[in-house]
Amino acid sequence: MDDNQEANDAMNTTNTQTAYRICPICEAGCGLKLTLDGTQVVRIRGNEEDVFSEGHLCPKGVALGALHDDPRRIREPKFRDASGERAVSWEVAFAEAGRRLAEIRAQYGNDAVAVYVGNPTAHNIGLSMGLGIIAGQLGSRNFYTAGSVDQVPKQLASELMFGDDMAAPVPDIVRTDCLVIMGANPVVSNGSFWMVPKFREKVRDLHRRGGALIVIDPRRSETARLADVHLAIRPATDAWLLMGLSRLLAEQGRTFPQRYPARGKEVLLERIRGIDLAEVVARTGVSESALRELADRLCVAKHPVLYGRIGTTLQAFGTLTSFLLEVVNLQLGATDTEGGALFGEQPFAQPGRTRASPLGHGRWHSRVSHRPEVGGQLPVAVLAEEIETAGPGQIRALVCFGGNPVMSNPDSERLRKALSTLECIVAVDIFDTATAAMAHVLLPGTSPFEEGHYDTFLGSFGWKNVARYTPPVQPTQGRPDEWDVCLQLALSVRSGGQVVTSQQLAAFEDELVAGLVGRHVDDPNGPLKGRDVQDILGRIGPARGVERMLDVGIRAGRYGDAFGAREGLTLERMAETPDGIELGSLRPRLTEVVRHADGRIDLAPPMILAEIERLKSSAPTEGLLLIGRRNIKTNNSWLHGVAGLDKGVDVCVLEMNAEDARARGINEGDPVRIFSGTGSFTVGVTIGPDLMRGVVALPHGFERANYNLLAAVGLVDEPSGTSALNGLCVEVEPCAEVV
Numbered sequence: 001m002d003d004n005q006e007a008n009d010a011m012n013t014t015n016t017q018t019a020y021r022i023c024p025i026c027e028a029g030c031g032l033k034l035t036l037d038g039t040q041v042v043r044i045r046g047n048e049e050d051v052f053s054e055g056h057l058c059p060k061g062v063a064l065g066a067l068h069d070d071p072r073r074i075r076e077p078k079f080r081d082a083s084g085e086r087a088v089s090w091e092v093a094f095a096e097a098g099r100r101l102a103e104i105r106a107q108y109g110n111d112a113v114a115v116y117v118g119n120p121t122a123h124n125i126g127l128s129m130g131l132g133i134i135a136g137q138l139g140s141r142n143f144y145t146a147g148s149v150d151q152v153p154k155q156l157a158s159e160l161m162f163g164d165d166m167a168a169p170v171p172d173i174v175r176t177d178c179l180v181i182m183g184a185n186p187v188v189s190n191g192s193f194w195m196v197p198k199f200r201e202k203v204r205d206l207h208r209r210g211g212a213l214i215v216i217d218p219r220r221s222e223t224a225r226l227a228d229v230h231l232a233i234r235p236a237t238d239a240w241l242l243m244g245l246s247r248l249l250a251e252q253g254r255t256f257p258q259r260y261p262a263r264g265k266e267v268l269l270e271r272i273r274g275i276d277l278a279e280v281v282a283r284t285g286v287s288e289s290a291l292r293e294l295a296d297r298l299c300v301a302k303h304p305v306l307y308g309r310i311g312t313t314l315q316a317f318g319t320l321t322s323f324l325l326e327v328v329n330l331q332l333g334a335t336d337t338e339g340g341a342l343f344g345e346q347p348f349a350q351p352g353r354t355r356a357s358p359l360g361h362g363r364w365h366s367r368v369s370h371r372p373e374v375g376g377q378l379p380v381a382v383l384a385e386e387i388e389t390a391g392p393g394q395i396r397a398l399v400c401f402g403g404n405p406v407m408s409n410p411d412s413e414r415l416r417k418a419l420s421t422l423e424c425i426v427a428v429d430i431f432d433t434a435t436a437a438m439a440h441v442l443l444p445g446t447s448p449f450e451e452g453h454y455d456t457f458l459g460s461f462g463w464k465n466v467a468r469y470t471p472p473v474q475p476t477q478g479r480p481d482e483w484d485v486c487l488q489l490a491l492s493v494r495s496g497g498q499v500v501t502s503q504q505l506a507a508f509e510d511e512l513v514a515g516l517v518g519r520h521v522d523d524p525n526g527p528l529k530g531r532d533v534q535d536i537l538g539r540i541g542p543a544r545g546v547e548r549m550l551d552v553g554i555r556a557g558r559y560g561d562a563f564g565a566r567e568g569l570t571l572e573r574m575a576e577t578p579d580g581i582e583l584g585s586l587r588p589r590l591t592e593v594v595r596h597a598d599g600r601i602d603l604a605p606p607m608i609l610a611e612i613e614r615l616k617s618s619a620p621t622e623g624l625l626l627i628g629r630r631n632i633k634t635n636n637s638w639l640h641g642v643a644g645l646d647k648g649v650d651v652c653v654l655e656m657n658a659e660d661a662r663a664r665g666i667n668e669g670d671p672v673r674i675f676s677g678t679g680s681f682t683v684g685v686t687i688g689p690d691l692m693r694g695v696v697a698l699p700h701g702f703e704r705a706n707y708n709l710l711a712a713v714g715l716v717d718e719p720s721g722t723s724a725l726n727g728l729c730v731e732v733e734p735c736a737e738v739v
C-alpha cells in the first residue's frame with residue numbers, strides 16, 4: 001500500500017460520510033450512495049442495498065455531482081428588461097414577479113397568466129406539491145404541462161376505461177413469460193409510467209425462465225435488440241395493429257373473461273370484428289403471418305402482458321392506441337393477474353380520490369381552436385395561438401416551472417416568437433435554457449442535492465411496491481428551496497408584490513398543512529376520518545417544509561400509521577431506512593382501481609368508438625416519416641454539456657435506412673437538409689440497418705437541430721390534444737454543409 005493510498009484510506013475513515021439520494025432524473029428512481037467529504041460530494045455509486053433499484057446506475061446519475069458544480073447552473077435570481085440583465089436579491093425577484101403578474105391579472109383577467117409545468121417537476125417534491133398552490137392562486141384556465149407532449153393519452157384512456165386517469169397498469173416483469181413492448185425503449189429510457197431500473201437484467205431473467213420479449217417498433221431499438229421477436233411497424237399505425245390483433249384473439253375465443261366487471265363488450269367486439277386484416281397489413285407493414293404468430297404466442301403464453309409508451313402516445317391515435325392496448329390485456333386475462341398487467345401501490349395518499357371525482361374532459365375549451373381541457377390542462381399545441389390571438393383571455397404572461405417549452409413543444413420557432421411578445425415570463429429553472437433565457441424574472445431551482453426525494457406522481461408505477469424517501473444531502477445555504485419558491489410566489493401574487501416575511505411564509509404553510517389534514521379528516525373513506533385536526537397537527541414529524549405535507553400523505557396512506565392509530569409508516573421511519581422498505585409484490589386489486597360509479601370497466605366509451613371511425617377513415621401516410629430516439633447521456637432538452645456526459649460524441653444525427661439514403665444520393669456522414677411543411681434545418685446522417693424503410697429517426701431537445709421545428713401544431717391526438725410528434729411527414733435532401 002503506498003502513502004497516497006494510506007492517506008486516502010485515512011481520509012475515508014475519518015472525514016467522509018455516506019449519504020443517500022434517490023436520483024431525480026428519470027423514472028428508474030435509482031438509489032444512490034454518496035460519499036461526502038464535508039459537504040462536498042466526492043463519489044456517487046448505485047446503492048446495491050436499495051430494495052427497488054438494486055444498485056442500478058447510469059452515466060446521468062454519476063453526473064449529478066458535476067451538475068451540482070456546473071458553473072452554468074443558475075445560483076441567484078436574475079432580472080431582465082430592455083436595458084439588459086442583472087442579478088437581484090430573492091426579495092426583489094419575488095416582489096417584481098408578484099407585482100407584474102398581479103398587474104396583468106388585474107388588467108386582463110386570470111386567464112392572461114398561463115402556467116407551464118415541465119417534466120422535472122414530476123421528480124421534484126417541492127415543485128410537484130408546490131406548483132398546485134401557485135396555480136391555484138393564479139386560477140388560470142391556461143394551464144399547460146409537458147404531459148400533452150407525453151403521457152396524457154394514456155391517462156385519458158385509463159380514465160375512460162377504469163374511471164381513473166392514474167389507473168395505468170405496469171407489466172409484472174418478474175413473473176410474465178411473454179412481454180410485448182410497443183413504442184418504448186426502456187433499455188435507454190428506463191421506463192415511463194413504469195419505474196423499471198435494471199431492465200436488461202430483468203429481461204435476462206425472463207429469458208432464463210423460458211419467457212420471451214417481443215418488441216413492436218419502427219426502429220430496431222436497443223430494447224428490440226434484446227427481443228426474441230421484433231416487429232417493425234409503420235409509425236402511428238399501432239391502433240390498426242391492435243385492432244387486428246384483438247380480432248384474431250377474439251377469433252380464438254379470447255373475448256373478455258367473465259371475472260372482469262365490464263360493460264360495452266358486445267359493442268366493442270362488433271367494431272373489432274369489422275376490421276379488415278388486409279387493411280391492417282397494408283397500413284402497418286406487419287405481415288398477416290407475423291400478426292397471427294403474435295396472437296398465437298400470446299394465447300399459448302401463461303402470463304402474457306402488453307406495455308406501451310411514448311411511441312404509442314405521442315402519435316396521431318394516442319388515446320385509441322393506449323385504450324386498445326389495455327383491451328388486449330383484458331382479452332388475454334392479463335389485466336389484474338400475477339404475471340400480467342398489475343396496478344401498483346404507493347404509500348402517499350391524497351384525500352378524497354373517490355369515484356365521484358372523475359378526470360375532467362371538455363369542461364372548458366381553448367379560446368382559438370376550441371380544444372378540450374383534459375384533467376384541468378389545455379394542450380401545449382394551442383399555447384402559441386393563445387398568445388398570438390388578440391381578445392379577452394389572451395395570454396400576456398407565463399410562469400414556467402422546470403420546463404423548456406421552446407425545445408419540447410411543436411412548432412418551436414412559432415412558439416419562441418410568441419413567447420417573445422409576452423409582457424412577463426417568470427421561470428424557475430436551474431439553467432439558462434432556450435426558454436429560461438427569455439424570462440424577465442428567472443428564479444433558480446435547487447441543485448439535486450438540496451431537495452428531499454419522494455415520488456408522489458410516479459410512485460404507483462413501480463415494478464414492485466416500496467416506500468422510499470431520501471432527505472436533502474446539503475443545505476440550501478439560506479436560499480429558498482422549490483417548495484418555498486412556490487409558496488412565496490403565490491403570496492407575492494396575492495399581495496400584488498409586497499415583500500413576504502418569514503412569519504407570513506410560515507403562517508401560509510401552516511394554513512396549507514392544516515387544510516390538507518382537514519381534507520383527510522373529512523374523507524369518509526380515509527383512515528383519519530373524524531379525527532381531531534389539532535391533535536394530528538401536533539403529531540406531524542418535520543417542523544417545516546414540504547416534508548410536512550409528505551408526512552401527512554404517508555401516514556394517511558394505506559401503509560401509514562394513521563398518526564398513532566396503528567402500526568405503520570411515517571416519513572421519519574422512511575428517512576431512517578434509506579435502502580427503502582419493501583411493501584410486497586404487485587397484487588391483483590381491480591375492484592379498488594375501477595372508479596366508474598357502477599364499478600364496471602367501460603369497454604365502449606363514445607369517444608373511443610368515434611376514434612375507431614376516425615381511424616378507419618384516416619388517409620394512409622406516404623413518404624418518409626420521422627420518429628424520435630432517446631440516448632443515455634441526455635435527458636430531453638437538458639444535461640447537455642454537463643461534465644461526464646458530453647464526451648464529444650455527436651448523438652444528434654439523423655438515422656436513415658440504406659435504401660432510403662441511396663434513393664436520395666445520401667452517404668454515411670453526409671450533411672442533409674430535413675424539412676416538413678412547418679420547418680427545416682440541416683443535420684448529419686448515419687445510415688444503418690436499424691430502421692424500417694420509409695422511416696428516419698432523430699433525437700429531440702437539441703438546439704442545433706431541433707426536431708420540433710418540424711412539427712405542426714395542428715397534428716394532435718384529437719381526444720387529448722396531445723401532439724403527434726412521432727410519425728411526422730418529412731423529406732430529406734443532400735446539402736452542402738451542416739449549418
Ligand SMILES: Nc1nc2c(c(=O)[nH]1)N[C@H]1C(S)=C(S)[C@@H](COP(=O)(O)OP(=O)(O)OC[C@H]3O[C@@H](n4cnc5c(=O)[nH]c(N)nc54)[C@H](O)[C@@H]3O)O[C@H]1N2
Binds near residue numbers: 701
Ligand atoms: N420530438 C419530441 N419532442 C418531445 C419528446 C419526444 O419524444 N419527441 N418527448 C416529450 C416528453 S416525454 C417530455 S417529458 C417533454 C419534456 O418537456 P419539458 O419538460 O418542457 O422540457 P425538458 O427538456 O424536460 O426541460 C426541463 C427543464 O427543467 C430544468 N430542470 C431540471 N431539473 C430541475 C429542477 O430540479 N428544478 C427546476 N426548477 N428546473 C429543473 C432543466 O434545466 C430544463 O430547462 O418533451 C417532450 N418533447
Ligand SMILES: Nc1nc2c(c(=O)[nH]1)N[C@H]1C(S)=C(S)[C@@H](COP(=O)(O)OP(=O)(O)OC[C@H]3O[C@@H](n4cnc5c(=O)[nH]c(N)nc54)[C@H](O)[C@@H]3O)O[C@H]1N2
Binds near residue numbers: 309312726
Ligand atoms: N436517457 C434518457 N432517458 C429518458 C429520457 C431521455 O430523454 N433520455 N426521457 C424520459 C422521459 S421524459 C420519458 S417520457 C421516457 C420515455 O420513455 P420511452 O417511452 O421508452 O421513450 P423512447 O426511448 O423515446 O422510446 C420510444 C420508442 O418508440 C418508438 N416509436 C416511435 N414512433 C412509434 C410508433 O408510431 N409506433 C411504435 N410502436 N413505436 C414507435 C421509437 O423508435 C422508440 O424506440 O424516457 C425517460 N427517460
Ligand code: SF4
Binds near residue numbers: 023026027057061062
Ligand atoms: S437510470 Fe440514471 S438517470 Fe435514471 S434514475 Fe438511474 S441513475 Fe438516475
Ligand SMILES: [Mo]
Binds near residue numbers: 119
Ligand atoms: Mo416525458
